[in-house]
Amino acid sequence: MTRFLVTGASGLLGLNFALAVDGKKHQVTGVANTAPMLWATFKNVQLELTQPGVVDEMIKEHQPEVVIHCAAMANVDACENNPAQARLVNAELPGTIAAACKRHRVRLVHISTDAVFDGKKGDYSEEEPPHPLSVYASTKLEGERAVLAANPDALVARVNFYGWSAAGNRSLAENFVRNLEAGKEMMGFTDVIFCPMNILDLSSVLVEAAELDIRGVYHMVGAQAMSKFQFGVVLAEQFGFDTRLIKPVSVNDSGLKAARSPNLSLSTEKIVKALGHELPDFHEGVKKFFDQYRRGYPQYIMSLNG
Numbered sequence: 001m002t003r004f005l006v007t008g009a010s011g012l013l014g015l016n017f018a019l020a021v022d023g024k025k026h027q028v029t030g031v032a033n034t035a036p037m038l039w040a041t042f043k044n045v046q047l048e049l050t051q052p053g054v055v056d057e058m059i060k061e062h063q064p065e066v067v068i069h070c071a072a073m074a075n076v077d078a079c080e081n082n083p084a085q086a087r088l089v090n091a092e093l094p095g096t097i098a099a100a101c102k103r104h105r106v107r108l109v110h111i112s113t114d115a116v117f118d119g120k121k122g123d124y125s126e127e128e129p130p131h132p133l134s135v136y137a138s139t140k141l142e143g144e145r146a147v148l149a150a151n152p153d154a155l156v157a158r159v160n161f162y163g164w165s166a167a168g169n170r171s172l173a174e175n176f177v178r179n180l181e182a183g184k185e186m187m188g189f190t191d192v193i194f195c196p197m198n199i200l201d202l203s204s205v206l207v208e209a210a211e212l213d214i215r216g217v218y219h220m221v222g223a224q225a226m227s228k229f230q231f232g233v234v235l236a237e238q239f240g241f242d243t244r245l246i247k248p249v250s251v252n253d254s255g256l257k258a259a260r261s262p263n264l265s266l267s268t269e270k271i272v273k274a275l276g277h278e279l280p281d282f283h284e285g286v287k288k289f290f291d292q293y294r295r296g297y298p299q300y301i302m303s304l305n306g
Contacts, residue, residue: 005064008071012170016199037304079136090139095146108154116141119261133259163199180241188229188246193263195221198285224282225265
């Protein structure tokens with residue numbers, strides 16, 4: 001049994017990882033700066049990790065073998081409005097956690113983002129230099145560098161994922177579902193390319209990478225690149241919604257404040273080689289997402305907010 005400690009345990013990845021992984025084979029302790037989730041199936045505590053000394057005390061008390069650092073300021077436009085807070089959470093805190101993990105001989109998996117690239121060409125490898133366009137992306141890149149400077153043995157995972165959230169609106173996929181289910185139109189960007197991975201599949205890949213003690217920077221995104229419009233159409237078809245409700249538009253006409261990278265397709269050759277097998281199939285991931293919907297998982301996960 002591996003003892004995982006997950007920061008950002010009320011967020012999209014942290015919560016789904018904890019719910020999926022905690023059980024007979026592994027033990028998960030979740031940490032968030034929000035009130036503890038009373039009905040969660042895993043142990044979870046409330047901490048403000050940016051306060052001095054809190055990270056060291058957390059590790060001493062809970063004795064994890066692996067820390068999965070998911071906590072981040074992830075709202076791209078909110079980061080534009082408050083760059084100082086974004087830097088504190090996305091850049092400075094990861095370095096603090098990395099240094100503490102090194103001191104206590106705990107493995108660290110730091111969650112980063114595909115958005116560290118400007119998206120001018122796509123199919124980026126881990127060796128290519130990042131060029132972030134937004135405050136969010138810039139601070140996440142600073143966080144990567146802080147982690148590896150403080151703890152060269154850490155794993156930095158650049159990800160892009162979708163799933164159901166406690167807030168009900170934290171992923172593009174659930175926004176598509178909520179709107180299409182209500183018969184509302186949704187914009188689908190035809191000129192933004194990405195590689196989405198089901199959050200359950202990503203959780204499995206992260207566990208496997210931790211067990212193999214993989215270190216350094218790795219791209220852990222979906223195996224298939226597509227536009228956000230195409231992604232919405234696949235979801236609509238899986239759920240039986242009207243695909244005509246998804247309107248093909250350019251991101252330049254969206255009114256979004258922060259710049260978005262047009263092509264964030266990433267090469268996954270490095271992680272595939274390290275794992276020794278292919279990454280999970282995209283369409284199988286969409287089926288898992290739909291199966292959770294049928295079984296009432298979105299309602300359950302939202303109930304954890306109290």
